Amino acid sequence: MAAFALAFLGINSLNRLTVQVPVHGGTYAEGVVGQPTYINPVIAASEADRDLVALLYASLYDLAEKIESEENGQAWKVRLKENAAWHDGQLVTSDDVIFTIEKIQDPESRSPLAAGWRGISAERVSEREIRFNLAAPYAFFEDNLRRLYPVPKHLFADIPLANWRLSLYNLEPVGSGPYRFTSSDTRRDGYITEYRLAANDAYANGRPYIDTFAFKFYSDEERLLQAFNLAQIDGVGGIEPSLLSRFRLRYQLLSLTAPRYYAVFWNGSVNPVLKDKNVRRALAQAVNKEELASAIFGGNAVVSYGPIPPTFDTFNAALAKDTSFSKEQAESLLENSGWKRDENGLRSKGSGASKAVIEFNLVVPQVPFLKETAEYLKTAWDAIGVKANVILLSPQDVASEVVRTRNYEALLYGNILSGNPDLFSFWHSSQRFSPGLNLALYENKTADKLIETIRQTGDQGLRVKDLETLQSLIVQDQPALFLYSPNYLYVATRALRGFELVSLVTPPDRFRGVERWYVKTARTFQ
Template identity: 35%
Template sequence: MFKPLIKKIAIRIKFLRSLSVNHWRYLFRNLNLKELNIILVSLGLAATAGLFLSVYDYWALRTPAPAEGGSYAEGLVGEPRYLNPVLASANEVDRDLTTLIFSGLVKHDESGRIIPDLAERYEIKGNGKTYEFTLRSGLSWPDKTPFTPDDVIFTINLIKDPKFQSPLRNSWQGVKVEKIDNRRLAMKLPVEYEPFLENAAVGILPQHLWANIQPQNFLLTQLNLKPVGLGQYQLAKITKNASGSVRSMEFSPNPRYHEKANIARLTLRFYDNQESVLGAYKRREIDGFSLSSPLEKEELARSRSVKFYDIKLPRYFAVFFNQTASESLKETEVRRALAHAVDRASIIEEILKGEGEIQNGPFSFNLLDIGDPETIYEFNVEKARNILEKDDWKIGDDGLRQKKIKGKNIKLEFVLTTTDWPELTRVAASVQKNWEDIGVKVNLDIVPVNAVQTQTIRPRQYEALLFGEVLGLNPDPFSFWHSTQRKDPGLNLALYNNKKADGLLESARQESNLPTRIKEYGQFQEILMKEIPAVFLYSPNYTYAVSKKVKGVAVTAINTPSQRFENINKWHIATKRVKK
């Protein structure tokens, strides 16, 4: 309805603008007061109309869009060691940092699905055993050295070389990487491996800077602290305290990345523990952090400045039984009773405050939609007691169950080991009470979180272990349950050994037909659940707290927490209005 009026006003404004200075002088000298007032009122109306047009154009014809600018600070627990994607998987802080600084051939979108990154495209050939990548054109390192397939080949060969001690080495064994031309390369697998593309997300190193670094100097080189990558951000500044510990790192957008990041200054601050991170957020030193406990969410729930992102993460927590270290845990009926005695719903409500789901089997949230097993051990204390009674585990004078095995009286007693992470210590205490309610003596062994890998997991020094596993959105449970993975660096924490299960794990990871793959994993799952090498407990939510000033955080599913940064270039604080 404004269009006719706007058109008339625009014509009048155009006429007034066409008048010269002399025209205006002559006009004002020959006007009486009444005529002058009319002119001034007309000019005022014209100015008002012009302002109206500008406002109308700004608000009605334009829409908000991300703009460059602003700053974001995040708090992390720990300290960086090696800013090197070849080494980073062993340290959570390093994984976060290398995700910002380096890029791989592929990455994940906000829903966790793989998309091209440094590669422009990829093709899967040769019955799933050859992956051909075409690199984006025009990419170069800071010294203007072109990015080529040689950089990719160098990085992968370095990972495969045992002298460089990369934690990623097992993932690349048997893979041949060949250059096709200056933009294309091929990765050839000895056998089909359906989740292989996940490997191609590893950050790429510049060959011309790393080629002369010898294995004995690989951990010591300054390139691990002054990294050069093709990621979304580049390191701009490091701040240390008086003792030399790194307290913060500041980053600026990397002009060599193929998509410009919006946030102008990104700062990561490092703290000794989660309590310090929470305190830093309250003091407004940081704008975001990953929550370690639902209690933190409760504490911040009243804040109007924070937004919580509940992100799907394919991880679960379970109690893994080391049957080689305990006579009583070798008994299948004992493990069956223990499975029925755990009140998982109570863990979710009392400890996780509803921020999680009951875990019934070895597959948590995944992109394949592998569901729960048919065999589920529901919470039933009376059933658990009856199982033990029928299996001849009788309560003795000391109140503990015992049974004669191979001529010896064996007490139903074992040690449950976990870390000093507050959530796990509370879960361990809850499980301990559940099991003692059916006559099982459980002793807790709480190990510092920074020592559990070296002291407990790698040497398999435990009878029962409460710990977590991250399986991946495109799951491959081979490392966690295949018999060849019972010893370090394998992750078969239950030391599980079943030939039929091994065969299904081997077949499923090579199967490109999705229904067949899901069927084989379902069969594996049923075998596992009937043998009960572990009691599965829960899958917690991964909650990320970020200031509401930050827009564009759209991540919904990730393989690991560090992947929350894979699309940080789309986040923004500043905005501008652009035409619709």
């Protein structure tokens, strides 16, 4: 007993005199639904591609020692870190950066990044310095640098761009990121089951703590969940709230805010009834957005009131005070606007051939939380005499057939901002048609002018003031019913530490700071 007491006192003293610190070592495995095809920043096509790019390549922002704005934001100069190197040991230079941008801009690459680099030229200042020249000042250009992952010119320069998608470097990449490719497993039918990555000892931001990072690929969520519950993987990203109850092992839930919102976008050019602003206002008043967000996401979403998510510091907080749910007010607004209930209980106006009924088709991507949202909306609108016909389509068909052609009366869809309040792609009138993302086909000259000024001015005070005005203007025009901004959910074993993010822009951003993740610790004296 005395020996036990002494041992206990010794352990207790050790705990008081020491602290637990991260150490190098261990393995972490993440599960992903899908397959990698082009692990190449210029042509990455799938979510799996972009996830691996974020680990195997370093962004220009991370490779930069210094970033300077010149000429009121119309020119930017970047100086690379002296120790930035590719996984094969060669240094990252300005030639690699310029080469990457030229390939992104080349139409033959069909790069999904091309739109963000249109009208921008890059020139070599020295081996470690690049100057970017913009056609017009752009206040948010630093976000372009965060999204640019240079590729090694010495490996790709001699490959014709038409053959890039055939290159073995797309599946066995040589990057400059925190991890380097070591091996992969592929079934006889060609299905890739696993990628294994090793910590990059020469990473510009410091060697990662975790020695080995594995990616395991699954054909569906069912197999993914089973793998986690069998302790075959340690982390899963982008989880739907409805699936959380199916995780059997103890886990930690990391809920990250994201610059996105979901809304119903009205298209009055296809259904003239939706041109009536009072109809659109009544449809908004009939929806209890707080109840909707809580029912679907629990505490992992916030109500959205306008074109900028509430999580942004530039959000116009006054909008939240002006929005209220009231079925009675919605019905009263329709009644006073001449929309009376007909023999079928639907709101209508006129008679005979000129009779108009408030009925529309609502196109919805076949995603569980969006399907649940559509059912809630349909019930809320039924209560005020409005009929919504829900049309469920695959996300791929919605993107390629519906959004591209603007062939919808109403569309339940999401917008993802680039981490900054640049609303040009989503609300400027020049973006009403594909490839623009103005899904409400919104057109307002005052809004256009504000959007243009916001993205060009270097005056932060003026930008904030103009953003407040712009948000109020768009909300007053009612081009969409803004619903909610859900968080990005990441499930990990309780062994994972060092995950410091509280927000992200795109799913691969969860790996920002991955070099600080750790699963091994040791005690050291304070």
